[in-house]
Amino acid sequence: MGYRILCCPEGTGPSREYLPPGHVTGLANGQRYGSEFWGGFCVHRDPWGQLKWMPVDMTGIVNLDYMLVPATAQVIPQYRPPVPQVRSSDTGARAQTPPTSTSMGPVGQQVLDRLKRNVDPTVLSEREVAIRKRATKQYEKAQNRLKNLVDDNSTLPVTISLVNIDGARNTRTGFLRKVLQETFAKSREPGFTLEDALRELNRVCRTFYKFGIFHPPRLYIDLAGRENGKTKLKAGISLKELSRFTLQTGTGMGNTEGSGYLSLTYRNMFGGAESLNGYASTGTRTRSAYEVNFQAPINANPDLILEASGYASTRSHQYYSSHEEVLRGGKVGVKWGEHETGYTGVWRQITGLAEGASRLVRDDAGDSVKSSLWHTFTRDRRDSHLLPTRGWMVKSESEVAGWRGLGGDVAFWKNEMETQVAAPLGTSGISVSAGLRGGLLYPLSMGVGDNRKPPQPSRINDRFQLGGPTDVRGFKECGLGPRYGNDSVGGDVYMAGGANIYFPLPKVGPEKPLRLQAFVNSGRLVGLQGLTEDDGNVNSRVAGALREFGKGVPSVAAGIGLVYAHPMARFELNFCLPLVKRSGERGRKGLQFGIGINFR
Amino acid sequence: MASLPIPQFLKTLFNSFPLLTYPANPLPSRCPKFDTTPSLYVFTTPEDADSGNPSFNPSCLKWQAYLKFNGVEFKTVPSNNHASPTGALPFMISQQKPMSESTEVAVVPSSKLAAWIEKHGYSLEVVDMESARPKAFLALVNSQLRDAWLYALYLEPNNSQDLAGELYCGSSVSAVSSFLLRQTKAAARQQVLQAHPGGVLDPRKIYAGAGDALEAISAILGKDTWFFGSRDPGLFDASVFAYTHPILNLRWHSEEDALFRAVMGHENLLGHERRIRVKFFPEANTPDPNY
Numbered sequence: 001m002g003y004r005i006l007c008c009p010e011g012t013g014p015s016r017e018y019l020p021p022g023h024v025t026g027l028a029n030g031q032r033y034g035s036e037f038w039g040g041f042c043v044h045r046d047p048w049g050q051l052k053w054m055p056v057d058m059t060g061i062v063n064l065d066y067m068l069v070p071a072t073a074q075v076i077p078q079y080r081p082p083v084p085q086v087r088s089s090d091t092g093a094r095a096q097t098p099p100t101s102t103s104m105g106p107v108g109q110q111v112l113d114r115l116k117r118n119v120d121p122t123v124l125s126e127r128e129v130a131i132r133k134r135a136t137k138q139y140e141k142a143q144n145r146l147k148n149l150v151d152d153n154s155t156l157p158v159t160i161s162l163v164n165i166d167g168a169r170n171t172r173t174g175f176l177r178k179v180l181q182e183t184f185a186k187s188r189e190p191g192f193t194l195e196d197a198l199r200e201l202n203r204v205c206r207t208f209y210k211f212g213i214f215h216p217p218r219l220y221i222d223l224a225g226r227e228n229g230k231t232k233l234k235a236g237i238s239l240k241e242l243s244r245f246t247l248q249t250g251t252g253m254g255n256t257e258g259s260g261y262l263s264l265t266y267r268n269m270f271g272g273a274e275s276l277n278g279y280a281s282t283g284t285r286t287r288s289a290y291e292v293n294f295q296a297p298i299n300a301n302p303d304l305i306l307e308a309s310g311y312a313s314t315r316s317h318q319y320y321s322s323h324e325e326v327l328r329g330g331k332v333g334v335k336w337g338e339h340e341t342g343y344t345g346v347w348r349q350i351t352g353l354a355e356g357a358s359r360l361v362r363d364d365a366g367d368s369v370k371s372s373l374w375h376t377f378t379r380d381r382r383d384s385h386l387l388p389t390r391g392w393m394v395k396s397e398s399e400v401a402g403w404r405g406l407g408g409d410v411a412f413w414k415n416e417m418e419t420q421v422a423a424p425l426g427t428s429g430i431s432v433s434a435g436l437r438g439g440l441l442y443p444l445s446m447g448v449g450d451n452r453k454p455p456q457p458s459r460i461n462d463r464f465q466l467g468g469p470t471d472v473r474g475f476k477e478c479g480l481g482p483r484y485g486n487d488s489v490g491g492d493v494y495m496a497g498g499a500n501i502y503f504p505l506p507k508v509g510p511e512k513p514l515r516l517q518a519f520v521n522s523g524r525l526v527g528l529q530g531l532t533e534d535d536g537n538v539n540s541r542v543a544g545a546l547r548e549f550g551k552g553v554p555s556v557a558a559g560i561g562l563v564y565a566h567p568m569a570r571f572e573l574n575f576c577l578p579l580v581k582r583s584g585e586r587g588r589k590g591l592q593f594g595i596g597i598n599f600r
Numbered sequence: 601m602a603s604l605p606i607p608q609f610l611k612t613l614f615n616s617f618p619l620l621t622y623p624a625n626p627l628p629s630r631c632p633k634f635d636t637t638p639s640l641y642v643f644t645t646p647e648d649a650d651s652g653n654p655s656f657n658p659s660c661l662k663w664q665a666y667l668k669f670n671g672v673e674f675k676t677v678p679s680n681n682h683a684s685p686t687g688a689l690p691f692m693i694s695q696q697k698p699m700s701e702s703t704e705v706a707v708v709p710s711s712k713l714a715a716w717i718e719k720h721g722y723s724l725e726v727v728d729m730e731s732a733r734p735k736a737f738l739a740l741v742n743s744q745l746r747d748a749w750l751y752a753l754y755l756e757p758n759n760s761q762d763l764a765g766e767l768y769c770g771s772s773v774s775a776v777s778s779f780l781l782r783q784t785k786a787a788a789r790q791q792v793l794q795a796h797p798g799g800v801l802d803p804r805k806i807y808a809g810a811g812d813a814l815e816a817i818s819a820i821l822g823k824d825t826w827f828f829g830s831r832d833p834g835l836f837d838a839s840v841f842a843y844t845h846p847i848l849n850l851r852w853h854s855e856e857d858a859l860f861r862a863v864m865g866h867e868n869l870l871g872h873e874r875r876i877r878v879k880f881f882p883e884a885n886t887p888d889p890n891y
Contacts, residue, residue, distance in 0.1 A: 347771075347776050350682060353684075353685065355685055355707070356705075357685075359632050359693055359695070360627075360630070362641070362683040362707075363630070363683070365682040365683035366682045366683060367682075367771060367780070369772055369773045407772055408772055408773065409771070409772050457630035458628065458629075482624075482625040482626065482627045484627055485705060489628060489631065490628070491625070491628060527626065527627060528628060532629065577618075578618045579617065579618055579619050580618055581620075581622070582622045582623065582624055582625050583621055583622065583623055585624075585625070587617075
């Protein structure tokens with residue numbers, strides 16, 4: 001008795017909530033086993049407009065991790081890219097990309113033939129419903145039967161004797177072997193059961209998929225006799241490599257800016273899932289940006305990535321502080337899970353000053369080099385980062401620049417923390433979210449020995465900015481904090497927080513990413529006072545700045561508005577009023593429009 | 601943008617917001633303190649800026665000296681070309697009221713400095729620079745002498761490394777310094793090539809031109825205290841001092857000091873430089889003729 005298992009690793013399809021049945025635009029690679037249609041992979045357009053794969057049965061969509069099929073089943077060996085079709089009528093009939101006729105059994109042929117015939121749509125619909133019902137029943141029955149078989153045998157002692165990988169033409173054998181190493185080791189342990197084997201092999205498939213160089217892998221399992229009282233399993237993993245070169249152009253959206261980009265990716269460079277990516281873009285704020293980026297998994301582990309990149313960009317800060325900043329730099333880092341850490345060396349140039357630039361900006365104009373070590377940690381348990389309705393998120397970013405042997409022209413320790421929680425109010429579709437964040441720039445002494453310099457006051461390109469439609473609503477972009485003439489000069493310490501309540505729109509319902517919101521948010525951004533070039537007493541300056549937070553109420557604004565979370569970016573149109581502010585801070589009364597990917 | 605008529609009650613409502621306004625946020629530490637003394641942004645070191653010493657850049661020193669001749673009270677601020685509204689130093693910032701009262705700041709580029717000085721009533725008896733004679737001599741300074749200066753400082757291999765690199769392209773990171781120096785050298789070459797078309801620069805020719813210019817300038821000064829027999833130093837004196845002072849003060853490489861030797865050959869120009877230095881820049885370095 002043998003099983004075959006079709007594996008559908010996590011992440012190869014979108015989560016269920018994005019997939020009402022109407023999204024199904026085609027069936028492809030339908031598998032036929034004996035006379036039963038087992039389902040296959042469906043292709044659909046997700047809200048991003050991208051084609052996604054997911055396992056389906058005849059009932060519509062089921063989020064399966066794997067599907068069991070009898071060993072006798074005939075499986076189409078090739079993965080065939082689907083041709084999605086648009087629904088031809090509103091009858092509820094789904095347009096289908098038929099499975100290849102060579103793999104057709106009698107039932108499938110019938111289904112197709114019936115679909116092919118030009119019949120009255122309503123009749124077609126009825127027939128299809130009937131067919132689907134029948135197929136569903138058969139499918140469920142068979143699936144249950146197999147599930148029971150596996151369940152009954154889940155404790156069966158097994159060992160994996162062979163894993164046959166095909167389709168990995170450009171991938172190094174050593175690399176593939178490393179991925180499988182752990183599974184083989186585990187399979188030799190006593191007490192390794194069929195259930196363990198399924199889990200392990202499924203994990204291997206997930207791992208392959210995570211490298212980003214393969215299409216969703218498929219897994220087949222067969223029995224290969226018995227040995228030492230254990231059942232031997234023979235597994236086959238069918239991989240198909242993504243094309244090695246991808247050229248992409250498109251438009252992107254960042255906070256308060258739009259851009260067009262061109263990117264070229266060279267995948268699986270040395271056969272170990274290394275990738276080289278070149279990227280060029282031009283936008284409304286980031287006038288130009290170029291980046292070359294190399295990524296490689298360390299020790300064939302897709303969760304441990306080494307990254308190195310070089311970049312150059314010109315970014316306009318004219319809107320709030322009359323200058324442009326040119327960056328040229330490089331970065332080396334390691335990503336593992338929720339952590340990322342590394343080194344950045346960047347040459348910054350403050351240039352292109354506006355005619356009305358204030359003295360402060362003129363004094364900071366010119367070159368400086370930042371050499372820093374950094375670390376970020378993000379734990380995101382929200383259901384959506386654009387419009388969260390439940391869950392929480394914490395994020396921390398730390399950077400040490402110019403300290404001791406690091407070199408460069410600036411020396412500081414910079415830390416930012418951010419948290420957000422969201423929760424639904426009952427089943428009403430109403431939800432609330434609240435966030436709090438803060439940051440501190442702590443000047444450090446620079447250099448070592450005789451070259452040691454006391455902590456220096458911060459520069460405009462290192463200080464924090466606060467305020468704006470995606471940040472503290474009801475204030476103009478970077479409109480909070482100290483100002484000199486027409487320029488927001490930024491601050492060294494900030495705190496900001498806000499609370500939103502989201503209401504689903506009547507008649508639209510909570511399923512759509514459209515909400516009415518009411519919010520109140522506040523923030524304070526202050527600079528370290530009185531730190532001179534040769535005065536080392538930073539602690540008392542920081543304490544002074546923190547005391548400043550205690551002086552009166554922070555700057556506050558409140559408002560109501562409409563939120564639309566398009567998968568690409570979040571759009572907001574709010575009516576807001578600043579309630580409390582500091583003289584000079586630029587509030588925004590009335591309508592404020594915000595686009596961004598990172599709303600606070 | 602077309603404005604819609606706003607109902608009165610809305611206007612009243614809007615005007616009552618924000619409900620509470622606190623005094624402005626104090627500025628971070630690096631922000632310049634308000635000061636009515638005008639600031640001249642020049643190429644200089646922070647130490648020299650504090651003591652008001654001459655800038656090492658001729659264009660800057662010319663105006664620095666001229667402002668001093670005119671008795672204008674000002675301070676120098678170390679800066680770079682990125683800070684300037686024209687893309688080149690020097691420029692002047694004069695602010696008569698604190699930022700909290702008025703955001704109006706006068707930024708005066710070097711081309712408008714003469715007019716600014718005149719407007720602020722510092723004008724004293726000067727030779728009309730527009731007349732033919734001073735104009736011709738000024739052209740000598742601004743072409744022959746300038747080209748030789750650019751060549752000696754940026755294009756002589758040792759000088760460019762040790763002097764231009766140090767003065768203009770200082771960065772804590774050597775890769776950035778050398779990149780900046782390469783850019784600066786290319787710009788200087790471009791400048792000098794404008795007067796010497798053909799793509800080949802002959803140092804002997806360039807230094808000879810500068811020698812001739814110095815010869816002529818020395819002759820026109822003769823035994824006078826200031827140029828053109830004037831009672832007080834003027835813009836032409838400043839223009840000459842702007843080259844002679846740095847030429848005499850820079851520590852040129854021994855193989856690449858043709859310009860230094862050319863100035864040393866004119867006793868009256870040395871005296872001219874000394875007179876200005878002693879009178880207007882008492883703390884400046886004294887050139888070392890034995891160096």
